Amino acid sequence: MTDQTPRPLCLAVVGHTNVGKTSLLRTLTRDVGFGEVSHRPSTTRHVEGARLSVDGEALLELYDTPGLEDAIALLDYLERLDRPGERLDAPARTERFLQGSEARQRFEQEAKVLRQLLASDAGLYVIDAREPVLAKYRDELQVLAGCGKPLLPVLNFVSAADHREADWREALARLGLHALVRFDSVAPPEDGERRLYESLALLLEHSRPALQRLIDDQQAQRVARQTSATALIAELLIDCAACRRSVTQEEGPAAVEALRQAVRQREQRCVAQLLALYAFRLDDATSADLPLTDGRWGDDLFNPETLKQLGVKLGGGVAAGAAAGAGIDLLVGGLTLGLATIAGAVAGGALQTMRGYGGRLMGKLKGQRELTVDDNVLRLLALRQQQLLAVLTRRGHAALERIEVSLPAEQTQWREGKLPESLKKARAHPQWSSLNPRARLSDGERLEALENLLPHL
Numbered sequence: 148m149t150d151q152t153p154r155p156l157c158l159a160v161v162g163h164t165n166v167g168k169t170s171l172l173r174t175l176t177r178d179v180g181f182g183e184v185s186h187r188p189s190t191t192r193h194v195e196g197a198r199l200s201v202d203g204e205a206l207l208e209l210y211d212t213p214g215l216e217d218a219i220a221l222l223d224y225l226e227r228l229d230r231p232g233e234r235l236d237a238p239a240r241t242e243r244f245l246q247g248s249e250a251r252q253r254f255e256q257e258a259k260v261l262r263q264l265l266a267s268d269a270g271l272y273v274i275d276a277r278e279p280v281l282a283k284y285r286d287e288l289q290v291l292a293g294c295g296k297p298l299l300p301v302l303n304f305v306s307a308a309d310h311r312e313a314d315w316r317e318a319l320a321r322l323g324l325h326a327l328v329r330f331d332s333v334a335p336p337e338d339g340e341r342r343l344y345e346s347l348a349l350l351l352e353h354s355r356p357a358l359q360r361l362i363d364d365q366q367a368q369r370v371a372r373q374t375s376a377t378a379l380i381a382e383l384l385i386d387c388a389a390c391r392r393s394v395t396q397e398e399g400p401a402a403v404e405a406l407r408q409a410v411r412q413r414e415q416r417c418v419a420q421l422l423a424l425y426a427f428r429l430d431d432a433t434s435a436d437l438p439l440t441d442g443r444w445g446d447d448l449f450n451p452e453t454l455k456q457l458g459v460k461l462g463g464g465v466a467a468g469a470a471a472g473a474g475i476d477l478l479v480g481g482l483t484l485g486l487a488t489i490a491g492a493v494a495g496g497a498l499q500t501m502r503g504y505g506g507r508l509m510g511k512l513k514g515q516r517e518l519t520v521d522d523n524v525l526r527l528l529a530l531r532q533q534q535l536l537a538v539l540t541r542r543g544h545a546a547l548e549r550i551e552v553s554l555p556a557e558q559t560q561w562r563e564g565k566l567p568e569s570l571k572k573a574r575a576h577p578q579w580s581s582l583n584p585r586a587r588l589s590d591g592e593r594l595e596a597l598e599n600l601l602p603h604l
């Protein structure tokens with residue numbers, strides 16, 4: 148291999164059974180399906196690997212290993228491997244052990260781990276920080292140190308209330324291991340990965356450029372995910388704000404139910420998109436049903452925005468009537484008003500809008516009512532999806548518990564005050580909603596409204 152294509156940095160993830168080795172790999176690879184994670188001991192029986200690449204270039208290989216089961220016996224055995232008069236150093240003993248028959252029998256499991264570590268550039272030694280520092284762990288570390296490879300201890304489970312970080316730090320220092328990283332595979336600290344890679348760069352100076360690229364790439368991806376996620380939520384809100392059903396009196400109750408269904412499904416689509424974006428599984432989240440109230444029976448025909456669309460300049464009584472919510476009297480006036488502006492609308496290229504508007508006016512005259520999504524439902528959707536996003540950004544890919552999509556406790560931004568202008572505007576643009584027929588989703592004004600909504604999310 149040439150210098151232009153250096154081989155990826157290779158790490159073995161080692162440690163006792165059930166300390167979270169496979170979980171750490173899931174978190175670092177953002178792969179919820181990596182290996183098998185279980186609270187039962189010894190689920191990882193063989194060595195399994197994953198590769199992290201940036202721009203198609205493999206930078207890091209991580210290998211999961213089985214847990215070391217009987218380090219105390221193995222250390223005893225290793226110490227008796229010296230022949231009379233011989234004083235082997237630890238790596239030479241390890242070598243001799245791996246060539247002997249016990250490496251294929253009694254200590255088969257341990258031999259797999261040591262071989263993997265020998266074949267790697269360094270080891271991540273995963274520790275369950277809730278455990279007391281027992282003799283078996285100290286022996287395990289000595290056995291591993293016998294490979295002569297740099298070891299970076301990873302204190303896992305530090306989110307647990309009862310962890311023993313201080314004891315572990317002291318014990319590790321006594322064994323000559325002064326650098327360590329704190330981690331939690333289920334709820335990783337925000338900068339956990341970066342700190343892990345930075346600590347590795349201190350142990351493996353020649354790998355610093357590759358590790359820095361990984362850090363930079365992950366930061367860039369984090370930002371890109373956040374941007375995409377916010378855009379997905381904005382789409383949901385515009386879709387629902389612009390959603391509209393023209394229905395007759397008799398169709399009322401059924402129409403409300405159909406609207407609820409449509410909004411629920413639309414929210415579910417957003418949940419699925421966010422889960423996919425953050426590389427979680429569809430069944431990682433359950434959402435309580437939206438407590439949808441009645442639809443909103445609106446008079447958006449006379450929403451000032453609708454009239455503005457048609458180039459109508461409101462004057463005097465008409466404007467006042469429009470703002471107050473038009474009744475049937477004004478509707479007649481409105482129709483006249485509409486007809487008066489048709490010529491202008493055609494000239495202004497708003498014919499399409501005019502047709503849609505005219506259709507809705509006719510519907511109104513025929514006794515139809517317009518059903519839209521309630522303001523409070525829009526608020527709820529915004530709050531719920533933002534809450535889900537906050538959970539997803541903090542969640543490790545080893546987490547097994549389901550996410551409950553619910554309401555954030557403290558956030559007030561969407562709870563009270565006026566709805567963002569974009570949503571009010573969307574009310575007057577039925578063609579902005581994918582939930583309506585004849586949607587025009589790439590409409591320039593719609594895209595602008597989406598853009599203006601982003602700072603509110």
Ligand SMILES: Nc1nc2c(ncn2[C@@H]2O[C@H](COP(=O)(O)OP(=O)(O)O)[C@@H](O)[C@H]2O)c(=O)[nH]1
Nearest residue numbers: 165166167168169170184185186304331332333
């Ligand atoms: N709360 C919490 N649980 C963890 C963490 N790491 C692993 N677990 C859980 O601990 C158990 C063992 O994890 P696993 O990755 O299979 O351990 P391994 O045997 O070392 O590969 C599983 O139930 C995991 O969900 C952690 O950092 N925090």
Ligand SMILES: [Mg+2]
Nearest residue numbers: 168169190191
């Ligand atoms: Mg495992």
